[in-house]
Amino acid sequence: MTDEEQPAARRGPTWLILLVVAAALAVCCCSTVIGLAVAGSAGLLGR
Template sequence: MSDEEPSVARRGPTWLVLVVVAAALVVCCCSTVIGLVVAGSAGLLGR
């Protein structure tokens, strides 16, 4: 069983990194959408 423990230990941080990257992308996309909505409502987009 000691052979399986390192592989499990490696997969944990990999999933953690993927979750953090996905969360960062979601936050960036939401921030961009909110920024565009605010700019549009303020008339900064030239429409």
């Protein structure tokens, strides 16, 4: 492998890691919203 080929080979895994992190954040945010909605409908939020 030459020095020119190495950065191109690293771009794939970097984007894959960013995609996995973004997906994990989306799942966390969605589960938080769903949990708050369920807690609110059950009257657990004190409203």
